[in-house]
Amino acid sequence: MGNDKMVMKMWKPTGLALAAIAATAAVALAVPSAMAQRDPAYAAARAAGQIGEQPDGYLGFATTPTPAIRALVQDLNIKRKAAYTASAQSTGSTVEQFAFTSGCNLIAKTKAGEKYQTPSGAWKTRDGSPPERDARCP
Numbered sequence: 001m002g003n004d005k006m007v008m009k010m011w012k013p014t015g016l017a018l019a020a021i022a023a024t025a026a027v028a029l030a031v032p033s034a035m036a037q038r039d040p041a042y043a044a045a046r047a048a049g050q051i052g053e054q055p056d057g058y059l060g061f062a063t064t065p066t067p068a069i070r071a072l073v074q075d076l077n078i079k080r081k082a083a084y085t086a087s088a089q090s091t092g093s094t095v096e097q098f099a100f101t102s103g104c105n106l107i108a109k110t111k112a113g114e115k116y117q118t119p120s121g122a123w124k125t126r127d128g129s130p131p132e133r134d135a136r137c138p
Contacts, residue, residue, distance in 0.1 A: 039072070041068065041069070041072055042072060042076070045069050045072065045073075046114060046115075047113070047114075049062055049063065049113075049114075049115045049125060050062060050063050050065060050069055050115075051065070051069065051073055051115065052110070052114060052115025052116045052117060052123060053103065053106040053107045053110055053114075053115075053116045053117065054103060054116075054117045055100065055103045055104070055107065055117060055118075055119055055133070055134050056096075056099055056100060056103050057080065057084065057098075057099030057100060057101075057102040057103035057106065058077045058080055058081075058099065058103070059073045059076055059077055059080075060073075060117055060123075061073065062115040062117075062123040080099070080102075081095070081099070084098045084099045084102060100134075100136075101137075101138065104133055104134065104136075104137035104138060107131050107133050107137075108130075108131065108133065108137075110126045110131055111126060112126050112127055112128055113125060113126065114126050116131050118131075118132040119132065119133070119134045119135075
């Protein structure tokens, strides 16, 4: 195929692959999420709307972070990436694919009052309705 006719193929998971990734994502997130929930600084930043879940599976800053919040989020995101990397192999997916599916699940699990990032990049506060998620989410 010539360069002018190259077509990028988007990853489109099959139902079975998607189910496997989603199931493994739930298990992989248990350890980093459990550790984060024990950290009072994480809980306070999340409750204050300073940080929230992003569609890519990582935590993001909904407001300008303090150095301490920045360090906390960077540490948690490093742990998430390690969990995604370890789990991606068992599902036959890439780290990015696994992280994306995890992001879908994490945004779906946000509670009222918590921040999350929409597919357009806007930060929203979760209310009683379902969050806005990427159309590719399972």
